[in-house]
Amino acid sequence: MRSPGSSRTATALPVSLDRESEVPLAVQLADALRESAATGHLRGGDRLPSTRALAGRLGVSRTVTSAAYEQLHAEGWIAGRHGSGTYVTTSPPAERPQGRTVVGGEGPPPSLLDLTPGVPWAEGLDRAAWRRAWRAAADTPPLSAAHRAGLPEYRAAIAEHLLRHRGLAVGTESVLATGGTTAAVVELAGAVLEPGDRVAVEEPGYQRAVQAFRGAGVEVLPLPVDGEGLLPDAVPTGVRAVYCSPAHQYPMGSRMSASRRVELVERARAEDFLLIEDDYDGELRFDVAPLPLLAALAPDVVAHLGTTSKILTPTLGAGWMVAPQPVTSAVLEYRERTGTRPSPAGQRVLVELARNGDLGRHLRRLRRELSERRTLLVDALRAAGVPVLGDDAGAHLVVPCVSAEDERDRLAAGRTRGIQLDALGRHFAGVPSAHGIAIAYAGCSQEALRDALGDLVEILR
Template structure:
């Protein structure tokens, strides 16, 4: 609590036709609205203020009464008069933002875009339990630049159980995009050529470009990225082999071998984005690139797709030279991933809740994909993408059809994601990527007839 007796920004003009009580009320109101006076500040008594300003007590009493009626100040019996929090404005008085946030339109549309997790599927009791337990340890007094040891151990176990990767060393990250930013800054150099999937994850593309890399798109097809199309001299290649984003294909076994051989022969770093590799429904996943070639692969994972972006937690498994460079970068810049989400993930995994959630998540996503793919196939609508992940692709013949369908869907209350925005260069494929994780199952089922009529 502060005392405002000696700092009132009040100046009264006796030559002004405006009554002194009104001038005083206006001055105090402006001081509260501008933050010069804050909620909880104590004002002088009407008698003391009148003496300081050289006016009658009638003037100060009238000003206080007006401000009290408007809600700017309040009296406390036996204590004095205090500034309250400034009254909230009515909707008509609040100016609209110049550029509305995209989220402002989200509630009115059923979001069927890819990349959204099934957050509603989290066991809320287990979720709350993890957060409570995460608050039990003492606050940290120093940063863990590699990540909390218990978190890294939990991730190692997760990778071994659910992805078949025996990770020798795990670094905590803020997620896959944050890890790409660190790799670009710590390992690569300005002007380096980085090959990326085309179409692909544009946030990674922009991270490389902003770090000064020269980004070259490499085409993908039903077998994933084409290693033969990687340009000579590429210093790194970024790919999503388990479930290519956004086309949904899986990098074939032959291409995995070809990519690894190319990386070893040309000293090229392979950045493996395993954003939703845990979500495989039809067959066991192929070995990860990090399992095949731990000497040339930096494996990236995240909790954003299997749990929620709330945690802001991910991981990196890479050769020692790469992890050492990243740790040196963190030391020199003072950056590190937040430990709060790491603590929650550790607690969520420690009691088996992570494993239970993943089993439930796989069942739910498999059933939703069957519902969606079945409805589309029944209407003769072609579908692309492996039986995995949380989205599929419906191809179109042209960019105009893509734009038309997206616009028509929005008019019908559905948000669809076109392939055009996933290209770094000129789009060579057209269609929509349809996500089925972010909405409720009932909403998805209810939308199927409308979706079929739009896509047919």
């Protein structure tokens, strides 16, 4: 650093204050001076104007400049010297580090119409009900202790939801709050399974669950699916658990038949393995009443998982688990051991949506809306001779392809036309044995879907 005698006085400071901003002027000034020191416009040893002179130059009160200088002094950027003035103490680094950017978590570019599975109809949420729920949730007092199992009122609301919309009768004490389906799988893998255990998972299937199991050191075995869902007789012997989505298989869209459900439950009981039931799209049936949940058929061997992310929005980060008592106890012990728990904020909002009847009204609207969209899409594709796979339910369907290259070509054609589609290939943990394009219809407006129909037909014909 230069000596005071050789210092330069910083007279032309690059400071611009926005009096319309909600950020206090003193904070804006401190930020600007700090940035100037970090970028090299101000260097170690430079003398700053006095607080009075700088206040006059910027047209602000001396209180503003004094507060900014005090903050920078506390951070070590500047120092005062008796009888001499205020000096910059920190020189910029020789080479500024590049900004760090988190990649891969933003989804498709905004310019693309996103028709990939898993995106909910968030724009269909009643905004007045949404605001009302958040306000009511904010009126509840802050928690002073963690609720490892979840808020009691949330667990009660989920028990009521499961009875009304999934036909599953459970007590509040049987429900655990979770952070969503993937979070629940992580907890089950850590609490119930051990490294080296074997778990059978649908193939194609939910790859986040696959990675959650593998992350816990669990061996994942692929299970084939067809038009009736998972094949129970293909479950290998010696597995500790089977992960499946019987209501609307992800991503093929089939529904597990009643006979296969019974066969799978009988094998689980006879061979002592846990059935992990991912109730993907379980609330979204348009044609007939849903088949009984595995958890209703065999509560003694089934861990039932659900989430608000697909029926409402990922904003809440809330889900649920209903499982046999030894399993829920193990999960609670895992949470205590790791110091983790699902966030109560989203739980409180869900409670308010349920309390006012807004959750039920939204689900009824959602089913009507998605039924109309599915009919619109299926009619257009079939009229053009395009085959469609999947049950009349849920928020996506599948168009078969002849090869992996065919998948890639159609994905590329979609991007060229401004549409983001999904290929079955990425849903296989091993070598893909089926090829196709998955098309979701919940994440956009119905108008946008109508506008895209012509392009979709051309891409998939």
